Ligand code: KG4
């Protein structure tokens with residue numbers, strides 16, 4: 228069964244074709260991505276209206292590219308999946324509208340997917356896929372959550388950020404250091420040549436005894452430190468970047484280990500854009516090896532937003548019979564949508 232997946236929740240248009248037939252883990256046949264990063268860079272962040280317009284321009288050419296890459300045609304597509312939420316309403320509407328129009332034109336069913344479920348299941352497309360149950364650390368630009376995952380659609384929230392997300396902390400700190408948008412990868416690159424112990428930045432909620440996070444105070448601490456340095460900042464930017472990265476990562480690692488302890492599970496899945504961070508990966512690998520636990524990541528190029536994870540999540544939901552695709556083409560989107568509310572029997576696009 229061929230599932231065409233469309234992702235358009237934020238600043239990346241992603242399209243992919245996944246073969247999800249039978250009971251095997253679905254296989255990625257082809258995927259294509261257009262990042263809007265350059266377009267938004269001048270504004271220092273995502274401009275929602277520009278994002279929506281660009282998704283409109285990109286989505287069909289990307290679909291054509293994906294199908295020809297897999298040597299298939301539109302007529303071969305069995306199900307069209309799209310990101311139903313959470314994300315920017317206008318951007319989501321583009322993917323949902325195109326998916327449902329394609330479904331109607333081809334007389335194929337459609338299925339709306341939760342963006343974070345896509346991230347969470349994305350390691351199943353890797354060479355070393357996880358098995359249920361596991362703890363998932365979801366770290367993206369908008370979310371920082373620890374979930375207990377017992378199966379497809381069976382997600383229990385263990386803890387989450389009470390303010391900024393880890394990706395936001397990377398991005399806002401990077402902006403303060405003049406590294407542009409999105410700052411996470413840039414800050415992380417610069418940090419490689421810095422001293423992570425140079426500045427002692429706060430580790431909020433490290434000893435809170437729960438699995439929640441708080442990152443809003445970190446950017447203030449980075450700003451205070453940058454102001455203190457004044458003209459000397461340009462010589463110490465790498466040190467401050469490395470110290471910031473260390474503060475963000477230490478809390479993520481400690482809370483992930485605490486989640487493994489609390490659940491008694493021995494498998495951790497890391498997903499979302501920040502999951503591409505090298506220091507986070509190295510520290511989680513080392514800590515989990517020490518305690519006999521395994522860590523699974525998506526392939527590096529599938530850490531950030533993409534269509535493959537949306538097609539995959541749709542295929543896995545259908546395989547697990549927690550959702551069926553439908554030919555009801557009247558769609559809606561869910562800009563705010565807690566993952567724990569993705570009930571096993573939720574209907575299709577709505
Ligand atoms: O999952 P994602 O692509 O989009 C959302 O759903 O939000 O995550 C984007 C976030 C951004 O905040 C970006 O700065 C961060 O992931 N990011 C990184 C790295 N690569 C992406 N943060 C730290 N280190 C990286 N290597």
Ligand code: ZN
Pocket residue numbers: 342346367368499500531532
């Ligand atoms: Zn994402």
